[in-house]
C-alpha cells in the first residue's frame with residue numbers, strides 16, 4: 001500500500017500557484033501606490049505609470065483566478081459542522097499547550113474561513129479596483145470611499161496570507177507537499193484531517 005494519498009489534482013495546484021503569482025504581482029505593484037513609504041517599489045516597474053499598468057492588468061488575472069479558486073473549493077468550505085465549531089472554540093489548539101484531537105474534514109474551520117474571506121475580499125477588491133480605474137466617469141465621493149476600502153481590504157488580505165503561508169509551511173510540516181506534488185503522507189492526512197482521511201480511504205489507521 002502506498003504511503004501517500006492524493007490531496008490536490010494538477011488543475012487545482014496550477015490554479016493555486018497562478019493565484020499566488022498574481023497576488024504577489026499585485027502586492028509589489030500596489031505597494032508604491034498605497035503609501036509613500038514604499039515608493040521605491042515603483043522602480044521595479046519602471047516608475048508609477050508602469051506600476052499602475054501592471055496593477056490594472058495583473059489585477060484582472062488575480063480577480064479571475066482567485067474567484068475560480070474560491071468556486072473550486074466552495075463545496076468544501078461553505079458549511080461549518082459541529083467539529084468545525086469545536087475547532088474554532090479551541091482556535092485549532094494553536095494557542096494552548098493541551099493536546100487536542102482534531103476531527104477535520106478536507107479543510108479545518110480556519111481554512112474554510114480563510115477561503116470565504118478570500119472569495120469575498122476578491123470581489124470587493126475587484127469592484128473598488130474598477131471604480132478607481134475610471135475616476136473621472138464616477139462620483140468623486142465613490143472613488144474616495146473605494147480607495148479607502150481597497151486599501152483596508154488589502155491590509156487585511158496580506159495579514160491573512162502571511163498567516164496562511166506560515167501555517168501551510170513551517171507551522172505544519174508536510175502540508176506543502178500536497179500543493180507541490182499533489183499528494184500527502186497518510187500519517188499527515190490522519191493527523192490533520194482524520195474525517196477526510198477515513199472518507200477517502202475507508203480506513204481508521206494510517207498504515
Ligand code: HEM
Nearest residue numbers: 007019020023111112114115118161165168175176178179
Ligand atoms: C508562497 C505562498 C503560498 C503558499 C506556500 C501556500 C501554500 C498552500 C498550501 C500548502 C495549501 C494546501 C493546504 C492543505 O492541504 O490543507 C494551500 C491552500 C490554499 N491556499 Fe495557499 N499558499 C500560498 C499563497 C496563497 C495565496 C496568495 C492565496 C490567496 C490569495 C492562497 C489561497 C489558498 C486557498 C484558498 C487554499 C485552500 C484552502 C486553505 O487551505 O485555506 N494561497 N496553500
